[in-house]
Amino acid sequence: MGTKIGQRTYQFSEDIYIHSYATVVGRKEYSGPLAAGFDYHFADNLHGEASWEKAEQKMQQYALELALSKGSLDPSVLDFFLGGDLLNQIIATTFTARNLTSPFLGLYGACSTFAEGLFLAACLIDGGFAQYTAVNASSHHDSVERQLRYPTEMGVQRLMTAQWTATAAGSYILGRQTSPFRITQAVPGRVVDMGISDNNDMGSAMAPAAADTIAAYLTDTKDEKLPDLIITGDLGVLGGQICLKLLLNQGWDVKNIYNDCGILLYTTEQDTHSGGSGSGCSAAVLGAYCLPRLEVKQLNKVLLVGTGALLSPASTQQGETIPCIAHGIVIESR
């Protein structure tokens, strides 16, 4: 049974662990600073497939198979498969679900989808509905850019405020068997829209939603030890600065424990402008950066804050601003 701490934070009552996980990335991501942390990388953005969309599905498939294999689990043990991606009708995920016999629950929360999935998977386990649940999330630079902005072949110049959609997939199997990574708390996010409509600056649009969730968590758990890492996924450079400033205005100075998945995924030399983004970004960085540090207790308590910009090309064309959301998940080393 989940219990509330304060206004918005949930404490899971059962022991919920990340049993095993795997990450698969593209060549650009494998050329970045976290290369050693990924389980597999694609040679190019197609990896032998006929389309970028099919390549993205293959990344999810590989990630899931690797996560199961690393956890010595048969796919049949999965009580649920949860996940989503940025493609219209989340086809990278639904076509991965086709290869499983587990019940499937499709999610859409833009780049917050991964954190949303972790939250729901933990709730299903905590509520007695599941022993093992897989959570997948992915994004693919070329499939997403041509769908949401411009075909990459056009070579449209990107604005300096823009983030780079990561080619990345992650698969996480949650279960009750003890592992070094325990999911202990969560703060599901609410929609915040501060009236920003520039879809080339989503980090700035999402920053208030991230700050809202982080402030809620810090307030609810003010008597507890602070996390030693608060990591958003993904605000990028610009959005991260705004988020820190918004938190400081509320009395929370967390700059020394703050980082962002989109910033960590690439070096500044990789020319991504404001950093990475995409549903797969936080799923890849959690596995390549956070969990290895939790495993050796270099970190003990991580608040992952999955951020999502809940717009569409149609809503932007129709003059709408950008509703944003951020879901927080606390992972502690055992």
Place this chain on the structure above:
Amino acid sequence: MGTKIGQRTYQFSEDIYIHSYATVVGRKEYSGPLAAGFDYHFADNLHGEASWEKAEQKMQQYALELALSKGSLDPSVLDFFLGGDLLNQIIATTFTARNLTSPFLGLYGACSTFAEGLFLAACLIDGGFAQYTAVNASSHHDSVERQLRYPTEMGVQRLMTAQWTATAAGSYILGRQTSPFRITQAVPGRVVDMGISDNNDMGSAMAPAAADTIAAYLTDTKDEKLPDLIITGDLGVLGGQICLKLLLNQGWDVKNIYNDCGILLYTTEQDTHSGGSGSGCSAAVLGAYCLPRLEVKQLNKVLLVGTGALLSPASTQQGETIPCIAHGIVIESR
């Protein structure tokens, strides 16, 4: 704590009720046989909005406000708002979430989204994570057709196997306070793809997924009283016949207790060909047809089977077949 009955059916341990609900439909739907059961109808497909997408969002907004009002609830009591629709990036739902302060969890399961939402909402309440949770789903004929098939202004002739995307929205508030409608069991669906690729005949594509879920439920609960209505949402005329035949082949003759939301929503004179469909169809028909009959105990146990075709225009263009799913929810009169 949820408990399993047999292989795939969950029994909720807590008393979970549909506290209140509301449905909003378009003019065509209001001209159909269920007119008296809807809470509100739009005068035309725009209802004063500048676009069909905005009109669809307004339908969700009205449905949610009416459901809260009918249940004498303030929006602040909602622990979660769950929902989805057929628009890319589910913007009818995300822009409705923007007007709430509750945590939002976006879902995508095509026309199964509503049943998926009911399942997850019931799990969140059963697991102690929520007292009240709202579940929304919607579809709008013109916004969906222009996105997934052809702009309706083109007047493309529809095939006789095609279903008519309903202009409809439903909002359901689940809670623990006693009401005439108790959610007792659920069978989350798994993806079934029998190799059908004709996106003008989705009922036939989805029928095997529906039969898979219904057969699982009937097998798991073979010692219990049969539901007095098994209602799919939405297979239409053709898909419904295939589903019944598939069940009969497995020894389940349920034709006397079977119906389909897409068939019930329109008269044959309304020229919808194989019947209605769309994420809002089952949400509207549950409220306009099933719940009033459960309330007066003309029905006592309804198995709602939300069916979804998890394709996209891109997957069809790339030669893929259609992965399908069906989630079952049992609602009993108290």
